[in-house]
Structures are given as C-alpha cells and as structure tokens.
Amino acid sequence: MQLAKLHDTSTYLIAPDPGRAGLTRAISGTDHTGAPVTACVVEERPLTIFLNSQEIVTAMTIGDYPDYLALGFLRNQGMLRLEDEITGVDYDEELETVVVRTARKTDYEEKMRKKTRTSGCAVGTVFGDMMAGLDGVTLPQTQVRTSWLYALSAQINRTPSLYLEAGAIHGTVLCHEDKPLVYMEDVGRHNAVDKIAGWMLAEGVNAADKVLYTTGRLTSEMVIKTAMMGIPVLVSRSGFTAWGVEIAQQVGLTLIGRMKGQRFVCLSGEPRLIRDADPAAIPQEPRRAGRKAAE
Amino acid sequence: MQLAKLHDTSTYLIAPDPGRAGLTRAISGTDHTGAPVTACVVEERPLTIFLNSQEIVTAMTIGDYPDYLALGFLRNQGMLRLEDEITGVDYDEELETVVVRTARKTDYEEKMRKKTRTSGCAVGTVFGDMMAGLDGVTLPQTQVRTSWLYALSAQINRTPSLYLEAGAIHGTVLCHEDKPLVYMEDVGRHNAVDKIAGWMLAEGVNAADKVLYTTGRLTSEMVIKTAMMGIPVLVSRSGFTAWGVEIAQQVGLTLIGRMKGQRFVCLSGEPRLIRDADPAAIPQEPRRAGRKAAE
Numbered sequence: 165m166q167l168a169k170l171h172d173t174s175t176y177l178i179a180p181d182p183g184r185a186g187l188t189r190a191i192s193g194t195d196h197t198g199a200p201v202t203a204c205v206v207e208e209r210p211l212t213i214f215l216n217s218q219e220i221v222t223a224m225t226i227g228d229y230p231d232y233l234a235l236g237f238l239r240n241q242g243m244l245r246l247e248d249e250i251t252g253v254d255y256d257e258e259l260e261t262v263v264v265r266t267a268r269k270t271d272y273e274e275k276m277r278k279k280t281r282t283s284g285c286a287v288g289t290v291f292g293d294m295m296a297g298l299d300g301v302t303l304p305q306t307q308v309r310t311s312w313l314y315a316l317s318a319q320i321n322r323t324p325s326l327y328l329e330a331g332a333i334h335g336t337v338l339c340h341e342d343k344p345l346v347y348m349e350d351v352g353r354h355n356a357v358d359k360i361a362g363w364m365l366a367e368g369v370n371a372a373d374k375v376l377y378t379t380g381r382l383t384s385e386m387v388i389k390t391a392m393m394g395i396p397v398l399v400s401r402s403g404f405t406a407w408g409v410e411i412a413q414q415v416g417l418t419l420i421g422r423m424k425g426q427r428f429v430c431l432s433g434e435p436r437l438i439r440d441a442d443p444a445a446i447p448q449e450p451r452r453a454g455r456k457a458a459e
Numbered sequence: 460m461q462l463a464k465l466h467d468t469s470t471y472l473i474a475p476d477p478g479r480a481g482l483t484r485a486i487s488g489t490d491h492t493g494a495p496v497t498a499c500v501v502e503e504r505p506l507t508i509f510l511n512s513q514e515i516v517t518a519m520t521i522g523d524y525p526d527y528l529a530l531g532f533l534r535n536q537g538m539l540r541l542e543d544e545i546t547g548v549d550y551d552e553e554l555e556t557v558v559v560r561t562a563r564k565t566d567y568e569e570k571m572r573k574k575t576r577t578s579g580c581a582v583g584t585v586f587g588d589m590m591a592g593l594d595g596v597t598l599p600q601t602q603v604r605t606s607w608l609y610a611l612s613a614q615i616n617r618t619p620s621l622y623l624e625a626g627a628i629h630g631t632v633l634c635h636e637d638k639p640l641v642y643m644e645d646v647g648r649h650n651a652v653d654k655i656a657g658w659m660l661a662e663g664v665n666a667a668d669k670v671l672y673t674t675g676r677l678t679s680e681m682v683i684k685t686a687m688m689g690i691p692v693l694v695s696r697s698g699f700t701a702w703g704v705e706i707a708q709q710v711g712l713t714l715i716g717r718m719k720g721q722r723f724v725c726l727s728g729e730p731r732l733i734r735d736a737d738p739a740a741i742p743q744e745p746r747r748a749g750r751k752a753a754e
Contacts, residue, residue, distance in 0.1 A: 407504065
C-alpha cells in the first residue's frame with residue numbers, strides 16, 4: 165500500500181519540482197534478473213561559493229536555488245551577519261560558481277584553516293569552535309501543538325518530491341503551525357537546510373514562529389544550523405546522536421525525533437509542546453508510506 | 460516479523476561491538492503519549508587528525524578505531540602514499556587527537572585551501588580536483604558471483620550492530636567472496652569507509668579480491684574512496700547519484716545499488732558479475748528486516 169500523493173500543494177510557497185530539468189537523469193543498468201533497467205537518478209554537481217573575492221567552499225548539490233544555498237551556507241557559518249548589506253548574489257551556471265557580495269569587507273582566511281568534518285558534512289557546517297556561532301543565541305518560547313506536527317508530517321510525506329521520484333536525497337521543510345511553507349531537497353541534508361536559511365535571509369522571514377522538519381538524522385550539525393537560524397523547534401522522522409541532543413538542550417531548542425505515524429520522541433524543550441492531539445487517533449504509517457529518507 | 464540476529468560472527472575479523480562502552484549513551488525524553496522514555500543513542504565526538512606537525516581535519520565520529528580512521532582518511536585523501544613509511548600513529552583520548560607520523564616530510568597547506576563539500580562530507584573527502592587522486596587507478600577484473608552478494612547481504616543485515624541497537628548510524632563492510640571480514644560503523648558513512656581503508660593500510664591487505672558493502676548512498680564521494688582503496692566492487696542497499704554512477708563507469712568500478720532481498724541494480728562494471736544465483740530462490744526482506752540504514 166502506498167499513500168496517495170498530495171495533489172494540492174498550494175499551501176507551499178516553494179514546493180519541490182521533481183519534473184524540473186537538470187535535477188535528475190535517466191541512468192541505465194541491469195536488474196537482478198539481468199534485464200536492462202533505467203532508473204531516474206538525482207544529479208550531484210559542484211557549486212563553488214565565493215564571499216566577495218574569497219573562495220569559501222565547493223558544495224556538491226543537485227543544483228537548484230544556488231543563490232539561496234550560497235546565502236544560507238554563509239549565514240549558517242556566521243560569515244554573513246544579520247546586519248550585513250548584501251550588494252549582490254551572482255550565479256554563473258557555466259562556471260558553477262556563486263559570488264555573494266557584501267558592503268562589509270570580509271576575510272575568513274584564518275577561520276577557514278580550521279575545519280570540522282561532521283557526520284553530515286565537513287566544512288559544510290563549522291569552522292573552528294562548533295559552538296562559537298551559538299553564543300548569545302536565545303530561542304523564543306513559541307508553543308507548538310502536537311496536532312500541528314502530525315498534520316505537517318502527514319502532508320510532507322505525501323508531497324510529490326524528488327525523493328518520491330528518485331530517492332537518494334534529503335528534504336527539509338520550513339513550517340508555520342500546521343502549514344509546510346518551503347520544501348527544499350538536496351543530496352546532503354545540510355544543503356537543504358542551507359537553502360531554507362538562504363530563502364529566509366533573502367525574504368527577511370521571521371524564524372520565531374517556525375518549525376523546521378527534516379528527513380535526516382538529528383546530528384550536532386543539524387541542531388547547530390537550526391539554532392543559528394533562530395528556529396525554536398526541529399522535527400525529524402529519523403534518529404539522533406547524543407551530541408545533537410546535548411546541544412539542543414544547551415540552547416533550549418525543542419528536538420523531536422523518530423516521528424512516524426503516531427509515534428515520536430521529544431528529547432529537549434518539552435515545555436514548548438502542547439499535547440492537544442490524541443496519538444491513538446493518528447493512523448500508523450503503511451509500509452511504503454511517503455519517504456524513507458535518503459541513506 | 461524481524462529476522463533472527465546472526466549469532467555466529469566468527470567469520471568476521473572485526474565485527475561491530477554494540478555493547479562497547481562509550482559508543483552509545485542512554486538519553487531520556489518523552490514519547491508521543493507524554494510518557495518518559497529512554498533511548499540508546501550513538502555518541503558523536505570530535506577527533507582531530509594531524510599529519511606530522513600539520514592539523515588536517517576534525518572528524519565527528521563515534522570514537523572507535525581512531526587510528527584506523529586517521530590512517531584511512533589521510534590515505535583516501537592521497538596525503539599518505541602507499542610507499543610512505545609510517546613512523547607512528549599516536550592517539551590521545553583526552554585531547555581527542557591522532558597524530559600520524561611519516562618518514563617523508565609532508566606539507567598540505569596549499570592543498571587544504573581548496574575544499575569540496577560532498578553530499579556526505581565536505582573536507583572529509585576531497586580537496587581540490589575530486590578526480591585527481593584517481594589518475595592512474597586501474598581496478599582488477601575480479602569476477603564476483605551474485606550468490607556471494609546475496610549471501611553477504613543476508614549475513615550483514617543480521618549481524619548485531621550499533622545500527623540494530625541504536626540506529627542513526629552507517630555501516631561499511633569489507634568482504635571477500637561470500638564472507639564479511641571487517642564491519643565498521645560510524646555516524647558518517649565516510650568515516651566507516653575510512654576506518655576500513657586504515658585497517659587495510661595497517662594490515663597490508665590486498666584490495667583486488669575484495670568487495671565493499673555499504674548501507675549508505677552511492678555518491679561520488681563513496682565511489683571515489685572505494686576506487687582510491689583499489690576495491691573493484693561497491694555494493695549498497697541504498698540509492699545512487701548520477702555523478703556517482705558516472706565516476707564508477709569512468710574508473711571501471713562495478714557499482715551495485717538498491718540491493719534488498721532478491722533485488723539489485725548494476726549500474727557499472729557488469730562484466731565482473733557472474734550471475735550464478737536464481738533471484739527467485741532468494742527470500743524477499745520482511746518488513747523489519749535488518750538495517751534500514753541511517754538517514
């Protein structure tokens with residue numbers, strides 16, 4: 165049994181566009197019987213991000229929203245400050261580069277000597293002291309209804325996506341109350357989160373009343389990025405690491421993992437939860453329900 | 460239904476040790492009913508790798524086999540050469556550092572300026588030209604029986620592991636014919652592969668007749684590492700990216716994805732396969748069979 169796909173995605177400001185040219189490719193091989201098969205496979209291409217004159221990193225990405233990816237990556241690194249005046253974001257498809265320009269003169273040569281390789285992504289997340297960027301971050305005590313979380317989970321799992329199309333990809337969704345707003349996908353879950361951070365920065369979106377949903381594991385990296393974005397609640401259908409939980413508790417972020425069907429575990433920030441839904445009334449997920457998330 | 464766990468792991472030279480102190484921690488939270496729950500969660504801790512006097516990277520790892528992780532990481536980066544004389548590998552648990560010393564004087568300052576963030580891990584995989592390390596790599600035409608692949612898959616999925624214990628983790632297994640030999644796990648699949656590379660380097664193991672099995676996606680990063688290790692066959696129960704397949708075809712690596720129950724897809728290197736097993740005779744995986752892999 166497979167859940168019916170969601171047909172009305174009009175609540176989304178940005179929904180996945182699985183049909184979009186350049187995101188997937190047909191790859192032929194042979195199946196277990198030796199018969200020729202063609203699989204629809206996600207692309208993975210380099211995108212080199214510059215901050216002013218300095219090359220910062222080359223990200224492996226499916227290639228959509230390069231401008232948001234660059235902005236969000238730099239913001240989550242603490243290389244772009246909230247007060248920074250962004251004077252330009254120039255994407256060159258041929259050169260596979262994005263240059264973000266700021267009024268402020270920037271130089272992160274020193275910072276970039278220290279690299280941390282996280283479970284999800286190395287230089288992707290953090291240079292130097294992982295917690296440094298979190299100094300002074302305080303997350304608002306926004307209340308969150310469990311009925312919203314169940315509604316979000318059900319909608320997101322049925323939303324047509326590259327994952328449902330081709331698999332081997334992660335999704336992250338910015339949500340408000342029971343509405344998914346922006347659904348980004350990428351080969352690395354860190355890219356999907358950074359694209360959302362970039363969109364929020366570009367649109368000047370308030371983070372205080374938002375919930376972030378991800379298909380990926382709740383590692384230290386994901387928790388740090390979410391806190392950097394000022395989002396008080398992070399939800400995943402996957403598991404979590406001890407350090408991810410520890411950091412969430414330190415910054416007072418509400419962390420919810422293993423959310424599938426009626427089940428979930430709240431590991432941090434319990435006081436934000438309003439348990440207004442009766443779990444018994446929530447259907448279990450059928451075997452092939454929605455996404456299984458990328459491995 | 461759940462597959463019975465494998466009790467005899469004696470074919471393994473190194474099998475997972477889920478009970479090992481320090482790899483997991485009990486974390487308490489509340490479940491969907493609001494009842495208190497305790498979850499067994501994998502650790503994630505920093506390990507800073509030095510090559511001689513130079514700090515190369517900080518990896519986020521579960522913390523086992525730091526010496527193999529350091530050796531394998533440096534080897535897969537091309538920073539350790541096969542002919543290098545390794546004069547020492549010093550792990551300091553308190554400082555969370557490993558220093559690898561070589562007779563040859565090393566300096567990768569320049570190389571480290573260029574960073575690539577892959578889907579799995581940024582600096583983890585490749586600096587500069589991703590393909591550079593693969594110049595001159597030729598993989599042997601070792602034949603592989605599909606009966607071996609089915610046998611490996613069945614054994615590995617039933618091997619007691621941190622994944623079965625705590626989830627949110629990846630496994631990679633070095634295999635010979637139908638026998639799994641070395642089974643490493645880590646929060647990032649790149650770490651698990653690097654630990655195997657480090658073990659092979661330390662033990663002087665021949666790669667030509669081996670098969671590498673991973674629970675993770677077949678991204679460009681995984682294919683490059685496998686080729687760097689000289690292993691001709693890479694198998695995964697997960698999906699793949701277009702570039703991962705492309706690189707496998709370029710280096711002539713046999714790439715097999717989505718291997719579950721009787722099913723698999725061969726995307727590259729078909730000529731190595733000897734299809735001696737009747738897929739119809741292979742049982743389908745029951746719903747909760749073995750690992751679902753980390754997300």
